[in-house]
Amino acid sequence: MSAPTQFRAGDSVVWNETLSYPPADGWVLKYRLLFAGATAVEIPSVASGDGYAVSIDASTSSAWVAGSATLVSWVERAAERITIGQMLVEILPDLGAIANYDGRTANQKALADAKAALSAYLASGRGHVAEYSIAGRTMKFRSMDEIAALVEHYERECAKDRAALALLDGGSPGRVMTRF
Template identity: 35%
Template sequence: MPTIPTSEPTLIDAGNTAKWLKSLPEYPASAGWVLSYELVNAAQRIAFSSTPSTDDHLVNVSAATTGSWVPGSYDWRALATLGAEIYTVGKGRIEIAPAFGAAVDARSQARRTLQAIEATLEGRASSATAEYQIAGRALKYIPIPELLMLRDRFRRDVKAQDDAAAVAAGLGARGRIFVRFGS
């Protein structure tokens, strides 16, 4: 049986059980205090409560419940409640990660931008139009030399990310050849 953490996590994977045991000596569960949590971001509000575990508060959110949570960053607060008394006993930030295997775009911002720039360049390769005007409204495209500079910048960013991932996986950075000369 895994050890139950005693503090709030900073990351919860959607579709996994979220469990921790919170000790609040000033607000013991045995005296009737209930610990509840609110997670809020611009798109969603998530609320759940603990159950008593002697004096402590056991938070145990099922995998089925977290599986419905929308991935993203949330601000959270913990509330201790007894009747009409409510006290904030904790605050923080938590990340809800997508469930493994969920259909999400896991590309980095740099990789998405690079691919968008390359698609734009490919589409513009067959068009000589730099700007046009219809009914008094004008549209002007980013000049191709500027797109090429942006593409090169994002290529470097993506390569740096790929190199960092390769080093983290123990593979070493691509494109580097190390030579040692000895006698």
């Protein structure tokens, strides 16, 4: 399947599908997008040369809920049906229609939380109790070193995320190699 792995709700989406078997002649390619908690969406295609052209208009995708979905494809001819494949796709939110959006990754959110915890720890200015017990219940707090290590961990993870995104956008991984 050559369908995109991400769809943006509210956007038009177009792609071409070429199958090695069966040939496009006489067969109809169909897609279905299955959501965990919503109604499935049928996605039609039209024959285009030796393949198929698939098109989803903006009004159709605007009703999609952000999250994971399964895209299934198959071909049909009379009483015959052949499943081509299925893949997990991500539906991204319609940024033109939502009021609030936090576009940070999970690592960026965790880094912000760890930095806030370290800042609060340092700002308290008093001796810190590492552990205490009341009525058989024990509470243990992280030390400043543990929080600082957590900050460093998430800074590295965020750097990896940025490098991966830079590669996807055609950027450099940060290394220049030469050969003579």
